[in-house]
Amino acid sequence: MNCPICGGEHLPAGGRRGRTTSSGGGTCPYKGEAYIGLRAGHDQIYFGRWRRMDATSIDLRRACRQLERLLHEISAALETEDIPAARSDLGKAFEALQTADPGEEGPEALRYMDHALSYAHRVIGDLLHEKGLPPHAPGDFAEWYDAGEVPFREDW
Amino acid sequence: MIPLERYPKEITLRDDSKVVLRPMIPGDADGLWNFLQQLPEIDKSHFHEDVDRREVVERWAKKLDYETALPILAIRNDRIVGTATLYRNKTGWKQRVGIVRILIAPDQRHLGLGTAMIREIRHLGEKVALNYLLAEVIEEQQAAVRALERMGFEKMVVYRNFVNDRRGHLHNLVVLLHRMSGLEKEMFY
Numbered sequence: 001m002n003c004p005i006c007g008g009e010h011l012p013a014g015g016r017r018g019r020t021t022s023s024g025g026g027t028c029p030y031k032g033e034a035y036i037g038l039r040a041g042h043d044q045i046y047f048g049r050w051r052r053m054d055a056t057s058i059d060l061r062r063a064c065r066q067l068e069r070l071l072h073e074i075s076a077a078l079e080t081e082d083i084p085a086a087r088s089d090l091g092k093a094f095e096a097l098q099t100a101d102p103g104e105e106g107p108e109a110l111r112y113m114d115h116a117l118s119y120a121h122r123v124i125g126d127l128l129h130e131k132g133l134p135p136h137a138p139g140d141f142a143e144w145y146d147a148g149e150v151p152f153r154e155d156w
Numbered sequence: 157m158i159p160l161e162r163y164p165k166e167i168t169l170r171d172d173s174k175v176v177l178r179p180m181i182p183g184d185a186d187g188l189w190n191f192l193q194q195l196p197e198i199d200k201s202h203f204h205e206d207v208d209r210r211e212v213v214e215r216w217a218k219k220l221d222y223e224t225a226l227p228i229l230a231i232r233n234d235r236i237v238g239t240a241t242l243y244r245n246k247t248g249w250k251q252r253v254g255i256v257r258i259l260i261a262p263d264q265r266h267l268g269l270g271t272a273m274i275r276e277i278r279h280l281g282e283k284v285a286l287n288y289l290l291a292e293v294i295e296e297q298q299a300a301v302r303a304l305e306r307m308g309f310e311k312m313v314v315y316r317n318f319v320n321d322r323r324g325h326l327h328n329l330v331v332l333l334h335r336m337s338g339l340e341k342e343m344f345y
Contacts, residue, residue: 084282088337089308122307129275132167134268155170156260156270156303 003028003037004044005144010037029144038077038124039136041070045117046138047145051110060109067097067116074123086126093119158222159283165276169267173232177276180227184236185217187229191236194261198294201321202257228276230260230269237264240273242280242289252287258300270300274307278334287339294319295328309334 003010006028030036049055050063071093078086093116100112125135164178180188192200192207205212220227223246230238243255258273281289291309293300305311309332317326 083279084337085278085308125271126275129167129272132165134168134170135271137170155266155268156299 003030003040005029005040005141006031010040029141034131034133035077035124035127035136038070038074038127039141041066041073042117042121042124042136043138043141043145045070046121047142047147050113060113063113064097064100067113067120070120071097071116074120074127077127078123081127081130083126083130086123089119089123089126093117093123158226158280160222162279163228167272169264169269169272171267173267175237175269175272176231177228177272178231179222180217180220180229180239182217182220184229185214187231187234187236188217188239189213191239191259191261194263195259196262197323198296198321198327199259201294201319201327202292226280228273228280230264230273232264237261238269238273240277242277244284244286252285254281254284254286254289256289256291258291266299271303271307274303274309278307278336281334281336282338285338286336288336289334291332291334293330293332295330301330301332304332304334307334 002008008028010030030040033039045063045066048059048063048066050059052059071090074090074093078090096112096116096119100109100116121136121138128135160179164176166174166176168174189210192213200207207213223244225241225243227239227241229236230240238258238260240256240258243257245251245253254277256274256277258270258277260270260273278289289309291304293304295301295314301311311330312333313331315329315331318329319327321327
């Protein structure tokens with residue numbers, strides 16, 4: 001998956017480098033992060049046009065394809081990990097995506113897409129937790145996207 | 157046997173600080189006592205015993221039995237800053253239901269430690285083939301409720317004015333359930 005920020009091909013594999021985010025001009029904010037491809041892929045969808053009021057059916061179909069690709073990349077990353085709960089959540093993400101049906105444009109499709117993306121986010125969090133890292137927070141990367149507002153984030 | 161080879165496990169919190177997770181051992185009595193004394197009254201209310209009595213905490217530390225209660229401690233610079241305990245029944249109709257109890261030191265909240273502890277307990281629950289995890293939280297602890305929900309726990313019921321704190325004030329109790337992945341493969345007759 002090409003990075004939505006720098007256009008480069010980020011590998012989905014995990015690492016232990018932790019965050020070294022730089023907001024310098026032209027620098028990819030994901031550089032140095034673990035599971036860089038999964039994070040960037042998630043955020044591309046999270047901040048995507050399909051969630052806007054003026055989204056078209058093309059935006060929705062594109063988001064569906066991106067989400068399917070992301071779930072397959074997560075699946076590949078999970079192959080070497082022993083996290084049964086994450087496997088279960090990934091299954092639910094695929095199921096939700098299938099139910100979303102990109103041909104439909106109604107609120108149900110959007111809701112199922114949201115569910116699939118939420119499950120994907122949880123699985124990425126599980127992968128990061130296994131590496132001892134905090135969960136991925138899309139809000140940390142919002143400034144790099146044309147994002148109107150970022151949902152309130154609360155940790156416990 | 158509950159698999160514990162993943163411990164000690166170091167995790168990084170949102171503020172880039174490091175915390176080590178590991179099961180409690182008898183030598184943790186003093187640390188646990190200090191931790192419990194920092195907790196607000198409401199957090200102490202659910203214990204079946206008076207945690208303001210040192211001998212209670214010392215007895216817990218001496219009589220550890222991971223098969224019935226597995227306390228995972230979060231330790232930051234030699235100080236206990238959180239606990240997550242998985243309670244299980246060895247026999248009976250609830251032997252596949254684990255009860256979760258998570259406590260976080262007030263000055264260590266909102267850093268993602270609670271969420272990380274939920275992930276740990278969920279992982280352990282999967283490894284011992286539980287069907288469900290059950291969490292009971294006072295409704296005022298909204299951050300905990302939301303964190304549990306984000307991790308797949310479902311709010312099943314809210315009992316109004318159901319539990320009392322140590323001063324006798326009543327509180328609403330939220331019961332949340334997490335369906336474990338193994339349950340989907342179970343056969344029902």
